[in-house]
Each structure stands twice: as structure tokens, then as C-alpha cells.
Amino acid sequence: MALQQLLRTSLLALGLVLAACGKSEQKPAGPPGGGMPAPEVGVVTVQLQDVGLVTELPGRLEASRVAQVRARAAGIVQERLFREGSDVKAGQALYRIDSAPYQAAAASAQATLARAQANLGQAKALAERYRPLVEANAISKQEYANAVASQKAAEAEVAAGEAAVRTAQITLNYASVTAPISGRIGRSLVTEGALVGQGEPTPLATIQVIHPLYVNITQSASEVLNLRRAMEQGRLKRSGDGTQVKVLLEDGSAYGQAGRLLFSDLQVDPTSGQVALRAEVPNPAGMLLPGMYVRVLIEQAKASNAILLPQQAVTRTQQGDSVLVVGADGKTAPRQIKVGGSQDGHWVVVDGLKSGEQVVVDGFQKLQMMPPGTPVKPVPWNNGKPAAAAAPAASAASAPRS
Known part of the structure; x- marks a missing residue:
């Protein structure tokens, strides 16, 4: 019995020693206390600057110069001298109208002038012969006066x-229809053989200058009023002369090419309540065509000490606009902005933030999975590509041993 008791005591002591050795070789499976690392969020640091306020407005393209080609001489169109849709130069011949009647009229006028010039020569010679005779009292003064009057009448006939x-x-020159301006000519409104110019000048074609083009823009009078009021109160500054505009098709x-603002109209259209801009x-390259509808981006004013934030950082609701700001304690808090x-x-933020504050741009889904008040790890947000998150500690712990 004593031997069995001694054997039983020895086995129990050996078991305790082996259990103690097994516990000493075990490694902890996770971080002490089982805590999770702080979630990373992409942030931008607020910087105050002068920011241009860009307004997007509707517009319609219009040729900078438009000229209608009309027939100023009556007759039959004998020939069209241009290709439809081509570029023409000022003074270039476009149509040829039957000129025979006008050539005859020009010849008749020339003959009438020649007859008047002959009569003038005869009247002038007679007056010169009568001058010494009247001085010698060889003819009456009345006869000399009649000769001088005939000379002046002949001079008037020559002038006429x-x-x-x-x-x-x-x-006669009107029979050759020429381009009044340089530009691009459209389709011909008449064909060879058409009778034109009867009663009133007949439209033949239209020439338009499409380089450059005008953009006729409209803006509501209330927007213009609010903009001018903000400038008067000093909240906004007027943009410089020659404001650039961008066109959206x-x-x-x-x-591809920026334009410039020419003027803003001085009156409001009473039917639409809109102010016209050009x-x-x-x-x-002729890519744009008159009549096309476009959207125009215009920088009409500048905001002093404003902030530029990526649009995804701002939450816009009916109650107002807000952002998430990371505080000094690493916790996020909503902030109302304007x-x-x-x-x-x-977005151009004009109120609600201070220089140096950090605004959350990326990582909102991570925050939704965390309880309120959870600290975060802010990392710089670089053009939509935040820094890569660190690998969880559990991955390293679960790696196989060599």
C-alpha cells in the first residue's frame, strides 16, 4: 500500500510539471486587452485662400458677324460661282446676273454724256467770241448774257x-453679286435661271463669321442682384477685366479653348426676368456651330479667405451643409458650413471652418461601423487616393511558423 501511494504521488507531481511547461510555451493570440486599432480616414487640411466663384449658366452660340447676300439688280441668275458651305472672301464674286440690259443702259448714258460735252464745247466757244464784241459794243449785252447762260446750262448737262x-x-456692277464680308457661306437660296430682284432685293445666301463665335448667356436677375449686394458688402470681390469663360458642350x-466675357446687359428682360450676357x-477649327446649346462656366467674383473642399467631403441636406472635422483628441465631430x-x-466654403483644421474626405463607411466617439487615425488624402491601411495584427499572429 505504501508503494502504491508513493507511485500515485509521483505521477501526480509529473503531471503538474508537464502542465506548467505547456503553459509557459503558449503565445498570446492577440494584442493585450483585445483592443482594435484606430480606423484610418483620409483628411484634407484647411487652407484659406482667394477662390473664384464659378457660375454655370445656359447659353446659345451665335455667329459674330452675319450678312445676307441679296440681289440688288433685277434679272435672271446665269451662274453660281461658289461652293455651298465653303469659306469666301470679301469682294469675291458669288452670282452672275444677266447684265445685257444694264450694259445697254450704261452705253446710253455714255452717249448722252458725249452729246452734253459737245454742246458745252459749242456754248463755251460762242461765249468766248462774244466777250470782245460786247466790250466793243459790236453786240448787245443781252446777246452776250444769253451766250454765257447757254454755256452754264451746257456745263450742268455735262455734270448730269x-x-x-x-x-x-x-x-451694271450689281449684276455681279459679290460677298459683303469674309466668312463661311451657307446653301444657295436660288438656282440658275431664277428671276431675282423684282420689287425688292432677293435673298440669295447667308455668310457667317464663325471664328470667333458669340455665346449669348442668360442669368436670373435675382442672382445678379445677390452677387452685386455681396460685392457692395465686401463679402466678395469683383473679378478682373476680361473674365475667362469655359464652354461645356x-x-x-x-x-478645348477658353473664351472671354464681353459685357453684361444693363436691363432685365421683362418677359423672362433674365439678364443677358455675351x-x-x-x-x-470650326467645331462649334451657330445655334448650338452650351453651358458656360463664368468666374463672376472672388471670395476672400475661402476654402476649397472636395465635394465628397460635404454633406448637403435641407437642414444645411456639414462636414466631419477631426479634433485634437482624434475624434470626429460634425460642423455646419456655408x-x-x-x-x-x-465646393467653395466661405464660413464654418478655420485654417489648419482637418476635414474627413474618405473613410465614412469605417466610421459607420464604429460606435460614436471612436478615435480615428487621420492620414493625408491625395487626390482621392488615401494612404494604405496598416495590416491587422491578427494576420501576423496567424502566420505559419517556419
Whole structure:
């Protein structure tokens, strides 16, 4: 019995020793206390600056110069001398109208002038012969006065004849219809053989200058009033002269060349309550066409000490605009802000933030999974690409041993 008791005591002591050794070799499975690392969120640091307030307005393109080609001489169109849709130069011949009647009228006027010039020569010679005779009392003064009057009448007939010749030549030139301006000509409104110019000048074609183009823009009178009131109160500054504009096409793409604002109208359209603005846009390649509908981005004013925030950082609701700000303790808190406009995909914040504060831009889904008041780890947000998150400690702990 004593031997069995001794054996039982030895086995129990050996078991305790082996259990103690097994516990000493075990590694902890996770971080002490089982805590989770702080979630990373992308942030931007607030910087105050002068920011242009860009307004997007509707507009319609219009040719900078438009001229209608009309027939100023009556007759039959004999030939069209241009290709429809081509560029023409000022003075270039476009149509040829039957000029035979006008050539005959010009020849008749020239003959009438020649007859008047012959009569003038005869009357002038007679007056010169009578001058010494009247001084010698060889003829009466009345006869000399009649000769002088005949000379002056002949001079007037010559002047009238010269005017008639010029008129006939002008009318003859109208038979050749030329381009009044340089530009791009549209389709022809008449064909060869058409009778034109009867009663009133007949429209033949239209020439338009499409480089540059005008953009006719409309803006509500209330927006203009609010903008001017903000400038008077000093909250906004007027943009400099020659304000640049950007054109957005109907498909939403941006036109490659910037234009400039020419003027803002001084009156409001009583039927629409809109104020008219006009901009000028270069169009060297002819990609834009008159009549196209576009959207125009105009920087009408500048906000002093404003902030540019990515649009995804701002939550816009009926109650107002707000952002999440990371405090000194690493906790996030909502903040009400005031948005004054947009610029290149950013909101222009004019009130509610201070320089140096950090605003959350990325990582909102992580915050929704955490309880309120959870501290976060802010990392710089770089053009929509926040820094990569650290690997969880559990991954390293679960790696296989070599």
C-alpha cells in the first residue's frame, strides 16, 4: 500500500510539471486587452485662400458677324460661282446676273454724256467770241448774257450726264453679286435661271463669321442682384477685366479653348426676368456651330479667405451643409458650413471652418461601423487616393511558423 501511494504521488507531481511547461510555451493570440486599432480616414487640411466663384449658366452660340447676300439688280441668275458651305472672301464674286440690259443702259448714258460735252464745247466757244464784241459794243449785252447762260446750262448737262454714267455703271456692277464680308457661306437660296430682284432685293445666301463665335448667356436677375449686394458688402470681390469663360458642350465635355466675357446687359428682360450676357469664344477649327446649346462656366467674383473642399467631403441636406472635422483628441465631430459655389469639382466654403483644421474626405463607411466617439487615425488624402491601411495584427499572429 505504501508503494502504491508513493507511485500515485509521483505521477501526480509529473503531471503538474508537464502542465506548467505547456503553459509557459503558449503565445498570446492577440494584442493585450483585445483592443482594435484606430480606423484610418483620409483628411484634407484647411487652407484659406482667394477662390473664384464659378457660375454655370445656359447659353446659345451665335455667329459674330452675319450678312445676307441679296440681289440688288433685277434679272435672271446665269451662274453660281461658289461652293455651298465653303469659306469666301470679301469682294469675291458669288452670282452672275444677266447684265445685257444694264450694259445697254450704261452705253446710253455714255452717249448722252458725249452729246452734253459737245454742246458745252459749242456754248463755251460762242461765249468766248462774244466777250470782245460786247466790250466793243459790236453786240448787245443781252446777246452776250444769253451766250454765257447757254454755256452754264451746257456745263450742268455735262455734270448730269457724268452722274448718269456713274449710276449706270453701279447698276451694271450689281449684276455681279459679290460677298459683303469674309466668312463661311451657307446653301444657295436660288438656282440658275431664277428671276431675282423684282420689287425688292432677293435673298440669295447667308455668310457667317464663325471664328470667333458669340455665346449669348442668360442669368436670373435675382442672382445678379445677390452677387452685386455681396460685392457692395465686401463679402466678395469683383473679378478682373476680361473674365475667362469655359464652354461645356451638350454631351457634358469641355471645349478645348477658353473664351472671354464681353459685357453684361444693363436691363432685365421683362418677359423672362433674365439678364443677358455675351462672351466670345475662339473657333479656329470650326467645331462649334451657330445655334448650338452650351453651358458656360463664368468666374463672376472672388471670395476672400475661402476654402476649397472636395465635394465628397460635404454633406448637403435641407437642414444645411456639414462636414466631419477631426479634433485634437482624434475624434470626429460634425460642423455646419456655408457653401458659396463650386470650382473644378470642389465646393467653395466661405464660413464654418478655420485654417489648419482637418476635414474627413474618405473613410465614412469605417466610421459607420464604429460606435460614436471612436478615435480615428487621420492620414493625408491625395487626390482621392488615401494612404494604405496598416495590416491587422491578427494576420501576423496567424502566420505559419517556419
